[in-house]
Amino acid sequence: MSGKPMLTLTGVSKNFGGLLAVNNLSLNVHKEHICGLIGPNGAGKTTVFNLITGVYPCTKGSILSEEVDLTRLKPYHITRLGLARTFQTIRLFKNMTTWEHVMVGQGFRPRSDTRGIFPFSRTRERNLRDEAKEILVLLGLWEVRYRKASILPYGIQRKVEIARALALRPKLLLLDEPTAGLNIQETNELLKTLNKIHELGITILIIEHDMRVIMELCDHIFVLNFGQKIAEGTPGQIRVNEQVIEAYLGREE
Amino acid sequence: MFLQQLFNGVMLGSTYALIAISFTLLMGVLNMLNFAIGEVFMLGAIFGLTFVKLGLSLYLAFFLAIICTGCACLVIERFSFRPLRHAPPLVPLLSTIGFSILFQNTAENLWGSERSQFPQWMEPIDFHVGPLLIPSTQLIIFAAAVFLMVGLDLFIQRTRIGRGMRAVAENIETASILGVDSNLIISTTFLVSGALAGASGILFGLSFSIVSPFMGMEPGIKGIAAMIVGGMGNIRGAIVGGLMIGIIEVLSVGYLGAPAKDFAVYGALFLALVIRPQGILGMIHPERERI
Amino acid sequence: MSVYHLDLLSALGINILLALSVYSPMATGQLSLGNAGFMAIGAYVSAILTVHLHLPLFPSLVTGGVIAGIFGILVGFPALRLRGVFLAMATLGFGEIVRNFFMNFLGRVTGAAYGFRGIGDTPISILWIWSWVIFFLIFFFFLSRSRLGLTMLATHDDDTVSELIGINIVRLKIGAFGLGAFVAGVAGGLHAHYYLYTEPEFFNVWKSIHMVLFVIMGGMLTFWGGVFGAGVFTLLPEFLRFLHDWRGAFFGVMIIGIMIARPYGLLTREILQFDFWLPGQRKRRL
Numbered sequence: 001m002s003g004k005p006m007l008t009l010t011g012v013s014k015n016f017g018g019l020l021a022v023n024n025l026s027l028n029v030h031k032e033h034i035c036g037l038i039g040p041n042g043a044g045k046t047t048v049f050n051l052i053t054g055v056y057p058c059t060k061g062s063i064l065s066e067e068v069d070l071t072r073l074k075p076y077h078i079t080r081l082g083l084a085r086t087f088q089t090i091r092l093f094k095n096m097t098t099w100e101h102v103m104v105g106q107g108f109r110p111r112s113d114t115r116g117i118f119p120f121s122r123t124r125e126r127n128l129r130d131e132a133k134e135i136l137v138l139l140g141l142w143e144v145r146y147r148k149a150s151i152l153p154y155g156i157q158r159k160v161e162i163a164r165a166l167a168l169r170p171k172l173l174l175l176d177e178p179t180a181g182l183n184i185q186e187t188n189e190l191l192k193t194l195n196k197i198h199e200l201g202i203t204i205l206i207i208e209h210d211m212r213v214i215m216e217l218c219d220h221i222f223v224l225n226f227g228q229k230i231a232e233g234t235p236g237q238i239r240v241n242e243q244v245i246e247a248y249l250g251r252e253e
Numbered sequence: 254m255f256l257q258q259l260f261n262g263v264m265l266g267s268t269y270a271l272i273a274i275s276f277t278l279l280m281g282v283l284n285m286l287n288f289a290i291g292e293v294f295m296l297g298a299i300f301g302l303t304f305v306k307l308g309l310s311l312y313l314a315f316f317l318a319i320i321c322t323g324c325a326c327l328v329i330e331r332f333s334f335r336p337l338r339h340a341p342p343l344v345p346l347l348s349t350i351g352f353s354i355l356f357q358n359t360a361e362n363l364w365g366s367e368r369s370q371f372p373q374w375m376e377p378i379d380f381h382v383g384p385l386l387i388p389s390t391q392l393i394i395f396a397a398a399v400f401l402m403v404g405l406d407l408f409i410q411r412t413r414i415g416r417g418m419r420a421v422a423e424n425i426e427t428a429s430i431l432g433v434d435s436n437l438i439i440s441t442t443f444l445v446s447g448a449l450a451g452a453s454g455i456l457f458g459l460s461f462s463i464v465s466p467f468m469g470m471e472p473g474i475k476g477i478a479a480m481i482v483g484g485m486g487n488i489r490g491a492i493v494g495g496l497m498i499g500i501i502e503v504l505s506v507g508y509l510g511a512p513a514k515d516f517a518v519y520g521a522l523f524l525a526l527v528i529r530p531q532g533i534l535g536m537i538h539p540e541r542e543r544i
Numbered sequence: 545m546s547v548y549h550l551d552l553l554s555a556l557g558i559n560i561l562l563a564l565s566v567y568s569p570m571a572t573g574q575l576s577l578g579n580a581g582f583m584a585i586g587a588y589v590s591a592i593l594t595v596h597l598h599l600p601l602f603p604s605l606v607t608g609g610v611i612a613g614i615f616g617i618l619v620g621f622p623a624l625r626l627r628g629v630f631l632a633m634a635t636l637g638f639g640e641i642v643r644n645f646f647m648n649f650l651g652r653v654t655g656a657a658y659g660f661r662g663i664g665d666t667p668i669s670i671l672w673i674w675s676w677v678i679f680f681l682i683f684f685f686f687l688s689r690s691r692l693g694l695t696m697l698a699t700h701d702d703d704t705v706s707e708l709i710g711i712n713i714v715r716l717k718i719g720a721f722g723l724g725a726f727v728a729g730v731a732g733g734l735h736a737h738y739y740l741y742t743e744p745e746f747f748n749v750w751k752s753i754h755m756v757l758f759v760i761m762g763g764m765l766t767f768w769g770g771v772f773g774a775g776v777f778t779l780l781p782e783f784l785r786f787l788h789d790w791r792g793a794f795f796g797v798m799i800i801g802i803m804i805a806r807p808y809g810l811l812t813r814e815i816l817q818f819d820f821w822l823p824g825q826r827k828r829r830l
Contacts, residue, residue, distance in 0.1 A: 053708055079710035093701040095765060096694075104698045105709050107691040168710060286629050332800050340807035342628060343575060347760050348803040350753060355796025362789050474640075474749065477633060512648035519637035519644075526634045527622050 004066065006031045006172050006203040007052070007083075012061030014044075014051055014227075021047045023227040025061070029172070029220075034194070034204045036214040039224035040247055045207045046088055048224070049174050053085055054078045065172065084170035086161045088177050088207075092149045098160050099145040102132045105167025135166050139193060155186040159193070166197065173197065175206040179213055191217060215239070223247070256384055258507045259500060264391050266499020267398040268460065271453035272476030273483065273491035273498075274405065275446040281486025282422045282442045284342075288349040289329055290450045291473015292356035295466060297322045297451025298458035299360055302371060311374045315455055319448040325356070326447025327440060334439070353473075360466035368465040371458055394456045401452055402492060405445070409488065414441055422486065475502075478522040484532025493533055497521070550670055554738050556778045557673040561731035563758035563770030564680055568724035570759055571693075571767075572717045573700040574623060577632045577752050578639030579728045582612040584646055584747035586729025587736040588654055591663045594737070596653060601668065601737065605676075609729035616725020620718035639752050646744040659743035660736070668737045676730055684767040696720065697765075728755075761802055763811030772811050 007029040014022040022044045029035045037045050050056050052063055054075040063070045070078050084105075093101060106128050136142045139159045144152060149160050158178060165173060178194075179187045191213060198204055208214050214221060215235045223231040223238060225247040231238060238244055275290045300321045304314035333348035380387040409415035417438045420428035429435050457472065458464045475498050483494025498518055505517035525532065562579065569576045590608030593599045599607075619638055626634055647657045654660045687693045696716060698706040703713050736742040758777055763769020777795075784791050802810065 055704070055708070075707040076710050076712050079708055085708060087705070091702055091705045093698050093705075095697060095701055100694060100697075103691065104694045104711075107695055107711075164709065332804065336804045337807065340803070343760070344803050344807045346629070346632075347757070348800050350757070351796045351799030351803065353796070354799065355793050358790065358792030358796060362793070470749070474636065478637070481630070481633060512644065515640055515644040519641050522637045523622075523634060526626060526630055530626065530630055 004031060005029060006033075006065065007205065008064045009048075009052075010062050010064075012048075012051060012063060013059050014047055014056060015059040021227050022051065025224075025227070025229055027222050027229060027232065029203060029205050032198075032201060032203055033219045034198055034206065034217050036218035036221040037205060037207045037224065038209070038211075038214055038221060039230075043224040044227040045224055046176055047227075049085060049176055049207065052078075052174065053083060079168060082169075082171035083174065084165035084168040084172075085174035086158075086165055086176055086178060088180065090154075090157050090161055092157060092160060092164075094150040096149060097146050098136070098141050098149050098152070098163070099132070101149055101160050101164040102135055102167045103128075105164045106132060132167065135163050138196060139163050139166075140189075155182050158182065158186075158190070162193070162197075170202060172203045172205065175204065177207055177209060179208060179210045187213065254384075254507075257386065258503050260385055260387070262500030262503035263496060264395055264460065264499070265503055266496035267395050267402075268453050268457045268495075269472065269475055269479050269499050270492045270495025271398055271401060271449050271456070272472055273479035273495040274402065274488055275450040275453070276476050276480045277483075277486055277488060277491040278418075278442055278446045278449075280480065281488075282418050283334065283439065285334060286346050286349070286477070287326075287329060287333070287446070288346060288473070289333075289352040289356060290446065290476065291469040291471075292353045292360075293322050293325055293447050293450040293469075294454035294457070294472055294476075295360060295469030296325055296356060297454030298464045298468060299364055299454075299466070300451070301455040301458065302369065302464045303364075305371060311371075315452070318455055319451040322451025322454070323444040323448040326443040326450070328352075329447075330440060330443040334443070357466055357469070364466060366466060368463050368468075370462040370464055374459070391460065394460050398453075398456055401449065402488075405449070406488060408445075414438065418442060475518060478518060480532075481530075482521060482525040482532060484534040487532065487534050490532050490534035497533075552778070552782065554670050554673050556775060557670070557677045558731050558735050558738075559755075559758060559774035559778045560677050560771050561680060561727055561734070562755040563762070563774040564684060564767060565724040565726075565728035565731065566755045566759045567684075567767050567770040568720045568727065569717075570764060571696045571700055572713075572720040573703060574717060574721065575628070575632045575756070576623075576635040576721070576724065577749070577756060578619070578635030578637070578642075579724065579755050580747040580749070580751035581635075581639035581642035582616055582725040582728035583732035583735070583751070584642050584744065585612040585615055585725075586732030587742045587747075588646055588650075588660070588732075589729070590733030591660055591736045591742065592653055595660075595663055601672070605730055605733040605737075608733040609726045612729025612732070613722045613726035616728075617718055617722040619725070620721035623721060624714060624717055636749060636752065639747070639749065643744050643747050646747075655743075657744060659741060661741050663736050663740045663742065665740075667740055668734070670738075673734050673738065676734065680727060681767075681771070688767055757799065759809075761799065761809055763809035765808065766811060769809050769811040773809070776810075 005028040009025055009027050012022055012025045013020065025048065037048065039045055047056070051058050052070070054070065054073055054077070058071055065081065065083065068081060070081070093104070096104070133142070136145055139162060141156070141159055141163055144156060149157060152160065162175070162178065179190055182190060187210065194204065194217060206217070218235060221232065221235060221238045222229055223241070223244050230243050230247060231241045233241070272290065272294055276287065279285050279287050297318050300318035301314050304317050305311060309317070329349060329352050333345050333352060337345045337348060375390060375393070378389040380389065380392070409418060414437070417428065417433040418441070420431065420433050421435055421438045425435055454469070458468070476495070479494035479498045480491050481494070482497060483492070484490030498521070501517050501521050502514055505513040509517070562583065565579050565582065566576060586608035589611050590604040593604035593607060594601060619635065623631055623634065646654060650656065695706070695711045698709070698711060699713050699716050707713050754777065758773035759770040760773070762771065762773025762776065781791055784794060787794055
């Protein structure tokens with residue numbers, strides 16, 4: 001499983017006016033892997049996502065994706081380069097339907113131009129709509145495509161968020177606690193869906209608290225605590241890593 | 254000359270400060286911008302004048318008027334705040350715009366649209382302190398404004414209700430859990446806000462000898478500007494902001510002529526918004542997004 | 545058709561344009577309380593061009609609109625950093641500064657506070673106004689059905705997330721401001737050339753507030769809302785003549801009531817049940 005890394009963080013730090021949220025973090029996410037980012041609450045995992053996607057600028061360090069330096073780019077630029085994400089608390093567009101969420105994701109993908117008032121190319125439009133249908137069917141959202149997304153059940157809303165991210169045709173998908181709030185059945189379903197997405201060749205980096213999901217899904221895991229990487233390795237290695245156990249359960253006095 | 258202008262600016266600014274406090278009370282405690290405060294200001298002067306014309310002494314008229322304006326604000330609470338707790342944030346603002354229109358139109362119809370003024374209420378004596386000319390009327394008005402501001406500050410810091418207001422300003426749910434009667438606090442905030450605005454209106458009317466249904470528009474906007482410049486939700490900020498706007502207004506008219514007045518005031522507002530939106534004394538960073 | 549009816553229809557047309565001018569920034573989540581300022585710029589620029597430079601009407605109107613639009617873009621930049629109340633106050637300040645400018649400067653050309661008289665010899669035909677109205681209605685119709693319109697809605701709903709799905713919100717928001725300013729500028733020019741007179745006092749805060757009310761009351765989320773609101777606020781006073789001077793109070797109460805009953809305005813996307821989307825998509829079922 002070698003080849004060029006999809007995402008490389010080197011010495012990344014983020015200082016919020018005195019609070020060091022991320023401390024000298026370096027990691028490599030390889031192409032077509034599913035990688036997990038775990039750690040106790042407040043370890044800085046979401047901050048790392050925010051740094052990668054350009055929501056906050058890094059205080060120090062650099063972020064590269066396939067040799068392109070993302071460190072100083074604006075969020076919309078980074079997204080157009082092929083990184084898409086979901087959020088810890090679901091953030092859907094409260095006035096749009098499911099279908100429209102996928103459409104809006106499509107509008108500005110790589111290789112897509114920014115005109116769009118008059119759909120001059122019927123073929124292109126038809127292709128886009130076919131793609132949208134594929135995404136909706138893949139996630140089991142076809143039946144609810146015309147429903148206003150904000151009134152859908154929680155589990156389905158999570159899927160809509162993922163659908164919106166997929167519409168961007170990303171090369172790297174960043175998922176922030178996608179199973180939060182889901183019951184066992186929904187979690188299993190999500191696991192299957194994520195595997196299907198992975199089969200499409202998309203690299204996935206996932207923040208999770210549900211250990212079962214991480215262990216079953218990931219090829220490689222990074223463990224964070226207090227903004228620093230304290231361990232990394234395969235699920236088997238992480239499971240028995242003493243520092244990781246200590247971080248989660250606390251030290252035995 | 255400069256000193257005199259500065260002094261005049263402080264006098265004017267003290268009434269703006271009172272209005273700014275009215276705005277900032279509601280903004281700080283309830284996160285609501287009550288656009289109708291400008292008209293409540295006007296109602297204060299109108300009610301005050303009416304009571305005086307009915308034969309009451311100025312002091313009695315003053316107190317009655319601010320009770321009336323306090324009640325007017327309670328009406329606003331009933332229709333613009335309570336039913337709209339969960340509406341999108343712009344909606345209460347627009348509802349208060351509706352009240353603004355209602356109050357102004359009603360005042361115009363019931364009191365006529367000409368300007369009038371308060372009858373002379375005391376023998377004016379002019380004090381000369383150094384190069385300054387201080388009319389005794391101005392001094393008393395300023396003293397009244399200061400008295401109100403100090404009184405409010407004490408009220409917020411020392412009384413139970415005042416502490417409740419600060420608690421609700423922090424977090425309304427937590428405050429309820431801690432036993433604060435949030436409905437009482439809300440009503441009190443509106444009442445005090447209305448009373449202060451009305452008081453400001455009467456003092457303004459006495460100071461500048463105008464009472465008209467249209468007198469509230471500009472001071473209302475300047476009050477909001479003062480609130481923003483000084484720092485929203487912050488009473489001391491409102492005072493600082495009010496004084497600044499007053500001084501800027503007087504100085505710009507004095508040195509640059511009447512046309513410069515609005516440029517100076519709105520220019521200051523612009524600068525404040527662009528450079529330091531949280532205001533001079535404000536400490537909240539505007540709209541830090543949590544992802 | 546009597547003069548009275550013509551005047552009413554003209555006022556309606558101009559109000560529709562003004563509503564659209566407020567709708568444009570609002571569709572990207574920005575409340576502008578200063579569009580009277582853009583209207584003023586359009587009015588004065590176009591009037592100066594026709595009266596003093598003797599240019600024909602159409603280029604003058606367009607130039608007025610374009611210059612207003614440029615100011616809209618200029619205002620749009622600092623507007624990016626402001627939200628909600630702050631933005632509303634900044635735009636209000638802008639509107640007042642514009643009004644003040646025309647009140648005190650360029651007096652020899654425009655008459656300043658005394659007003660600009662004699663803008664042409666005869667009022668322009670009402671068709672001028674309504675052709676622009678139809679044009680913009682068609683424009684906004686296609687815009688709202690397009691992908692660009694969808695990204696505007698996304699920016700309106702959540703602009704942080706929109707940025708994270710690849711939308712250039714800077715360009716979108718500033719563009720929306722500029723577009724709104726252009727429409728307001730054209731409306732101002734039409735107004736000046738229909739009434740043959742204009743003065744700075746006309747473009748005051750209340751004018752800006754009225755425009756915003758058309759949109760908020762008519763319905764914030766669709767451009768038809770502003771159109772409907774403009775219709776209500778223009779035509780309803782005619783039916784309420786019996787109230788005489790109390791019409792203002794009535795409108796105040798109406799605003800308060802509507803905000804309680806329908807906080808999103810009278811028309812919503814659901815009510816219109818239009819096929820708001822690109823051609824070929826089936827009608828929505830809720």
